[in-house]
Amino acid sequence: MHNDPRTHLAAAARDFYARGWMLGTAGNLSARRDADTFWITASGRPKDQLGVGDFVLVDLRGQVVQAPPGRKPSAEVALHEVVYRHVPDARVIFHVHSIEANLCGHFAQQGRLRLPTLEMLKGLGVPDAEPQVDLPVFANHVNVARIAEDMDRAFAQARPRVPGVLIHQHGVTAWGPDFLAARHHLELLEYCFRYLVQAKALAIGV
Ligand SMILES: CSC[C@@H](O)[C@@H](O)C(=O)COP(=O)(O)O
Numbered sequence: 446m447h448n449d450p451r452t453h454l455a456a457a458a459r460d461f462y463a464r465g466w467m468l469g470t471a472g473n474l475s476a477r478r479d480a481d482t483f484w485i486t487a488s489g490r491p492k493d494q495l496g497v498g499d500f501v502l503v504d505l506r507g508q509v510v511q512a513p514p515g516r517k518p519s520a521e522v523a524l525h526e527v528v529y530r531h532v533p534d535a536r537v538i539f540h541v542h543s544i545e546a547n548l549c550g551h552f553a554q555q556g557r558l559r560l561p562t563l564e565m566l567k568g569l570g571v572p573d574a575e576p577q578v579d580l581p582v583f584a585n586h587v588n589v590a591r592i593a594e595d596m597d598r599a600f601a602q603a604r605p606r607v608p609g610v611l612i613h614q615h616g617v618t619a620w621g622p623d624f625l626a627a628r629h630h631l632e633l634l635e636y637c638f639r640y641l642v643q644a645k646a647l648a649i650g651v
């Protein structure tokens with residue numbers, strides 16, 4: 446039970462809820478169980494109170510493999526599938542709704558958000574001295590399958606340079622090879638978002 450990914454996902458959800466990133470049931474988290482399947486949060490559950498009965502096992506085509514009674518996979522499971530299919534070393538995915546991520550969507554141009562040239566981008570795998578890195582920003586369709594199609598098409602052309610994407614007026618999705626790396630990637634992106642919002646408020650060019 447100690448190494449059950451569901452326990453780690455529930456702990457991450459409590460942490461992110463406390464940071465204000467998963468309020469009102471928002472967001473969804475997943476972790477690969479093996480090459481073909483991953484655990485994902487059940488839809489509509491309070492993210493500060495998840496137990497092992499709040500996770501659904503699905504395969505990479507979105508088929509439910511195992512679900513506790515009355516539980517359905519996250520409505521956004523298709524977005525997790527796209528990431529797992531295209532990014533072989535993604536084993537954990539965190540999707541949260543922070544205020545700063547949503548404000549930053551408004552700073553995007555042509556579907557890309559230029560990240561600030563911060564030392565911390567090294568933690569996102571960008572070692573350049575003057576990093577010029579864009580985060581992909583996808584439109585938020587009511588039909589989640591349409592967002593997944595857009596992501597699938599974009600990832601097929603080029604995987605994002607950093608381990609994350611933004612969905613406009615919705616939230617951020619970050620991933621990593623393990624729980625700690627995925628959390629660090631999410632924290633670093635959220636740091637960039639806070640930086641951009643505050644820089645804008647102070648009218649500082651980044
Ligand atoms: C608070 S509504 C948010 C949802 O519409 C959705 O965007 C979300 O992140 C959570 O959906 P869920 O089906 O619980 O995984």
Ligand SMILES: [Zn+2]
Binds near residue numbers: 540
């Ligand atoms: Zn969402």
